[in-house]
Amino acid sequence: MHKDPRTKNQTPSHSPFCPPYPHQISKIPELALSQEILEDSRNKGVVTALYEALKRRDVEAIQKILAADLEWWFHGPPSHQFLMRLLTGEQESDFTFVPHSISAFGSTVLAEGFDQSRSIAWVHAWTVTDGIITQVREYFNTSLTVTRFGNTDQSDCSSSSSIASLNCPSVWESSLPDRVGKSVPGLVLAI
Numbered sequence: 775m776h777k778d779p780r781t782k783n784q785t786p787s788h789s790p791f792c793p794p795y796p797h798q799i800s801k802i803p804e805l806a807l808s809q810e811i812l813e814d815s816r817n818k819g820v821v822t823a824l825y826e827a828l829k830r831r832d833v834e835a836i837q838k839i840l841a842a843d844l845e846w847w848f849h850g851p852p853s854h855q856f857l858m859r860l861l862t863g864e865q866e867s868d869f870t871f872v873p874h875s876i877s878a879f880g881s882t883v884l885a886e887g888f889d890q891s892r893s894i895a896w897v898h899a900w901t902v903t904d905g906i907i908t909q910v911r912e913y914f915n916t917s918l919t920v921t922r923f924g925n926t927d928q929s930d931c932s933s934s935s936s937i938a939s940l941n942c943p944s945v946w947e948s949s950l951p952d953r954v955g956k957s958v959p960g961l962v963l964a965i
Contacts, residue, residue: 814878817902821883850914917960920946
């Protein structure tokens, strides 16, 4: 604390080396959580806009949302590469991607849908970077479980003598394979 020369009141020092006050510390997790929610919402909005552009077949809007060097992973039968055919214009397709649900986990946005008439369930795992989709992992007729890697004990993160244990909590699981009425393989995606 230092003395303010204009008054006789004591004012706290605001040096960048001083720790935050207790009332400020309690707001740090809230701020981090609200930033996380904002990022999730923004990224979910980008993916929602992509599906709307796909539905309208709006090539210009799609090009603005997707990175020119989009990284693409596909898991499923080659005959089910509807998204690739749609985006490359390789073949006209009557397949439409209507997401049943869209969920965001930071830069990863998961969308899932199904086509009951074809007995097809699909999941897209999009990566959004600075408002642009840079990667898609596409899964057809595959049950997907998403886990997040993290430390279980963060109290001793600075200790080089101990190795923090890892855990992989499940944060999302596809629900649609049951709706297509057949058994499907399962995969785990770690984010």
